[in-house]
Amino acid sequence: MKPRTLHDEPLIFERNPERGPRGTFRLPAGEVPPVDPRATLPAEQLREPLDLLPDLGELEVVQHFHRLSQMNFAVDEGLYPLGSCTMKYNPRVCERACRLEGFTEVHPLEPDGHVQGALELMWELERALVAITGMAAVTLQPAAGAHGELTGMLMIRKALAARGDARQAVIIPDSAHGTNPASATFAGYRALEIASGPDGTVDMAALDRMMDETVAGIMLTVPNTLGVFEHRIVEISRLVHERGGYVYLDGANLNAFVGRALPGLMGADALHINLHKTFSTPHGGGGPGAGPVAVSEALVPYLPVPRVVREGDAFRMVWEDERSIGPMRGFYANFLVLVRALAYIRGMGSDGLREMSEAAVLLANLVRRRLEGAYHLQYEAPTLHEVVFDDTFQKEHGVTNIDIAKRLLDHGFHPPTVSFPLIVHGALMIEPTESPSPEEVEAFCEAMLAIAREAAEDPERLRTAPHGTPVRRLDEVAAARSPVLRWRKE
Amino acid sequence: MHPWIGVGEADRRRILDELGLDSVDALFETVPAAVRTDRLDLPPAEDEGRLMASMRALSGRNTTAAAVPSFLGAGAYRHVQPSAVDAVLSRAEFFTSYTPYQPEISQGTLQAIFEFQTVIAGLAGLDVANASLYDGATALVEAALMSHRLLRAKRNTVVVAETVHPMYRRVLETYAGALGIAVVTVPPGEDGRTDPGRLAAAAGGDACCLVVQSPNFVGIVEDLPAVAEAAHGAGAMAVQVVAEAASLGILHGGGRFGFDIVCGEAQSLGLPLGFGGPHLGFFACREEHKRQMPGRLVGQTVDADGRRGFCLTLSTREQHIRRAKATSNICSNHGLMALAATVFMELLGGSGLRAMALGSHAAAEETKRRVLMLGDPWRLAYPIAPTFDEFLLVGPAPGEELARRAAEAGVFAGVPSRKWGGSWPDGLLVAATETTRAGEIRALVEVLGRIGR
Structure with a gap:
């Protein structure tokens, strides 16, 4: 992911408002005679020309979405151990x-x-x-x-x-x-x-x-x-x-x-x-x-x-x-x-599907083994494809599961599911799936262990994380207090 | 070992060693013996070549609506498919990501949805729109249930015009039945339009909402201003459902006339027919009702440095927070379809959306004109009603038979109008769009002419 350093990608509505329309996607033409809708449809329901969207060329629109895509994390980018969501590889x-x-x-x-x-x-x-x-x-x-x-x-x-x-x-x-x-x-x-x-x-x-x-x-x-x-x-x-x-x-x-x-x-x-x-x-x-x-x-x-x-x-x-x-x-x-x-x-066949579940359970238990001790495990029963730790140990340093999740972003990993299930306070729910290589999973565990150490040594670094993402931590409380749910012309 | 699994045989042994286990079976010991199985009754894995060959063989047994002249609509329409839409959707950053719970690494998805919400709200003529629902039918259900939440203390009936897509109405009945909500259906008048007075009369004092579809199931533009007035006169919410979103390129969304909710199906905006799905439900309402909306919402905010960013918001409405008291049970919605519609609308721009609507309307008017030139027994079920890009044609036989005979002759002439029942004449719903070629219209006329003789 690219940090947004040089310029933010504007909303499409903010593009060249003064420069006039460009050639947009070419529609079929000339097949049937044109119709004047004022003669065929209820006049009071006809809208004036749409000014909701600018008329842009194809490259401008494709670049817009390409740049937006660069601000997303994806399964193809790195481990996405979002517990319960099962973010496995999507075969092409x-x-x-x-x-x-x-x-x-x-x-x-x-x-x-x-x-x-x-x-x-x-x-x-x-x-x-x-x-x-x-x-x-x-x-x-x-x-x-x-x-x-x-x-x-x-x-x-x-x-x-x-x-x-x-x-x-x-x-x-x-x-x-x-x-x-x-x-x-x-x-x-x-x-x-x-x-x-x-x-x-x-x-x-x-x-x-x-x-x-x-x-x-x-x-x-x-x-x-x-x-x-x-x-x-x-x-x-x-x-x-x-x-x-x-x-x-x-x-x-x-x-x-x-x-x-x-x-x-x-x-x-x-x-x-x-x-x-x-x-x-x-x-x-x-x-x-x-x-x-x-x-x-x-x-x-x-x-x-x-x-x-x-x-x-x-x-x-x-x-x-x-x-x-x-x-x-x-x-x-x-x-x-x-x-x-x-x-x-x-594509998987009967053997592949069975192997899939086994590998998912193996990798989840590898994570469990590596992180046990550094993170608190509320329920000690054996687990299958996912494992739920929590932030009990890190809370002693004033660090929450959210801080841990945000710091993981700086390590290039998607965070686990946080604060679910509700019966585990400060939950971190990890599901590696069967897709990643063990090296990828081990690197994730190393990052989690580094963060656990950092929680004790430099908790402020965690509380202000992430530091290397396209945007910094977002104010979700402000978003909900006075919601802005659409762009409006100023 | 399978290429879609990241663990090889040696890895497996290494991990088992680290866990101090002899075999992977030990990890499944908590699964009781009574429920275990050791095999799956499925064929062995296919390599890519065989897999594609077998999928291609299946796909080859379908007739594509592009291969033959097609006038099928009734809730799914063939419109232009810009190549750039699928190119954007094929970016792994979009299609292999999850619901944007971590906004710092999901700004792409979030900003795209924010743009989607903005355009949909604008098309609907309302203040706010959500991030998407499954399809038009379930969007209508959510609109009815939201009206019921807002007025349930006093009102327990949903009044729905019969000219709302029968498939949508049946889905509404599936949902409403379990909640004890009554659904009252009002047939159209002789001109194929819904009579606002009859809607209001059916409402009595118990309606939480009045629902019309416009353009309606038989293609006709309803009298939206009068319906809104009738709804409000009855103390009910006014709900418009749209099954053909291309119409919004030239027709105002109901918000303009006082509708409280405008929702529907946006497959026409960049999505393939796909044998019925995934399509795209949309939902727009007034600012004052936003906390009762179903589904995800993206809002604007700032990051720690004060820069603009986007995140999911008002999530206290949703099931993962509010659980049994949520405004809907929806979780996964149709995010990628909303992205497709956003790319589509931005590629066409404001003028393209208008041109597409005008082109569809012109194609349908021309089709109508040409078919009527066949003369008796071909006629329009509702000759004076204003239609957008679909109309109800009556001929020498019931709709099912007409459709079958035309298909045998190599033309998909339309959808039988009584496929799901209905009080309208038994004929063909004929749809045309900006993609309809002059040659297709000629083929239709020729085939219908032969059937008529």
Whole structure:
């Protein structure tokens, strides 16, 4: 990343306002006669020429975004150990595959006979995800993990309604992602928080007390956000099922156990899969993701429509099904993300996917071994693909997890996830993934150890970090106090 | 050993040694035996050549809307695709980064979103816009739920014009049902427009919002000023959803006429059809409602040296802070699609966005004119209604049959208008854009002419 030393990159609106328009992207012309919109459209709704944007040449615009890109950190730049976000390498062949014209230029409402390749691709990806999860069926509709959570909870709601059972609440551990309680709320449920036991997993006695006929089920992350596998998962599912509830598994951390364990054997009724985590589709600076949901036999009737069905060698999109919860979005799925995920699964193969989880767990445990002692570990249970330290030792010198994160930027690494999960104060949640070389991971550990020493020797250096980034530490409090959410002409 | 995995066999042994373990199995001991598996029922890895060949084979079994004359729209439109858009999106600094939680090393993404928010708010005619939502359907849902949050103490009904895309309405019903929010649908008048009086009457005293789509599902520009007035007269929020964002190049967004929320689908602004996704939801509202908005927001601030910079802001609305009380459950949104739209809009500039809208409108008017020259039985379902770049054509057979027969003859003539039901005539929704060539219009006319005989 380039520090912004010479000049800041202005906003596009601030470019050459006085110099007059330049030739912009050339549109097709001369195919049809022009129309005067004043004769064809309601006069009061016609806008005057747009002055929202300057008219610039192509190079000016490309340079603008090139320069902006130089102020971003990326997976391709260095270790991005953002816990729970799974910032792994995005294989370029997947990018190439999803740009094939036979995928990009296909309209979603072409007759089924003209989109057999697209339908087959979706059908095959569903089968692959069934194999990976051991569940009964999959919907590819959800646009992201949180969207998948809501989809799953709405299916559970519908299944309960089908047997005339109006339950009101859902149990969610205090270590859960914020999307879990939010999704429960949007599915019409009250979120009941259950405290984690001393080893960071679900407290069975508390679950036993809470799980009654008013509770629709539990939302559980496996392994949980501490990286700890919920080792009583079978007992938990049994208890919830015995009392008429359903088990929702948050599959955000599926990458920890692909080819080693099956959610279908854990008693899951619904499980979302973040294709942008486990199956390496790019995060894109905040999406698009894709959050397919795998379900047990009990929820199959309630899957969202439209669904792909196979009839002999042909595929068809079915839009109507009375028992379905209905559609969760426009059209079918984030299809071009699905293309990448299937390319990844085919490129990895059965052995590669298993090796992926093993390498992710190995590297995370390497980090844990190297940093133990220098950073405080609140929960000592064995961890899989990620590990959560905290700033207890550094706080003695007045240094917080945020300071540590910002100082890491000066070492050329993306910081870990900070201040999550909420049950660990001053959390630093580290997930290296399977992608980096051990040298890269070791260099990150060296940087973390250097920062731990610096916390004792020169805490001020940390509190004022970062020192070498395109901008210095930003005043996020001021941004929220009087928000400026758009540029305005002065 | 796989090239996408950074750990080789020797590395593996070295790490296991350092951890004092004999085998990687020891790391998985906390996984109970009852849930374990030791194999995956999937094929072995494919090399790049085979992988691309197999993906190419799948893609080859789809007909691209570029290969045949295509007049398909209904929520996804074929517009120009400047090469520079994908070139920018292909920069790893953009596509391999995460949500910009660490602003010091994410200024590129943050500034681009700030520019996006500025242009979208301007197009909508409102004060603020968010960083993106999934698509038009879910944007409409978020608008309805935000209206409900603002007025829920008293009001529990969403009144929606039937001419809002039926697919969007069905998604709204999926969400609203679980929350006990009633959805009331109001059919259009004889001219294909929504009658603001009927909307207001349906509202009674219980509507938290009145929703119209403009241009609507059958292509017609709604009477936005009258709808806004009807909504406010009923004490409800006025919500406009836009499924064809290109229209905003010549038509004012509803904010101009007092709409409280303008949201919708912006696939038309630089995104490929992609068999339906990922597309781009957008959402704009008034300044006074910004703390009830769903999704991410980027704000301007200063760094420790007092220089301008950008960061995510007002995050106390969001699920990672507010959890069960968040304004939405959305986390990953469609950041890269918002970037695409930003690059697209900046490449076209203000005059290009206008020209694209005018070109689309002209192409649709010309298509309309040529098709009507076929004469009986071809006619417009709503002959006098003003349309932007899509219209409802009625012919000698139901829409499904017309579409199928035209496709067999090598033309995607339109989307069957009753694919999802509806009280409008059963025909074809025909869309044209600035990319429509004169030859495509000729091909359409010829094929329809043959079907009509």
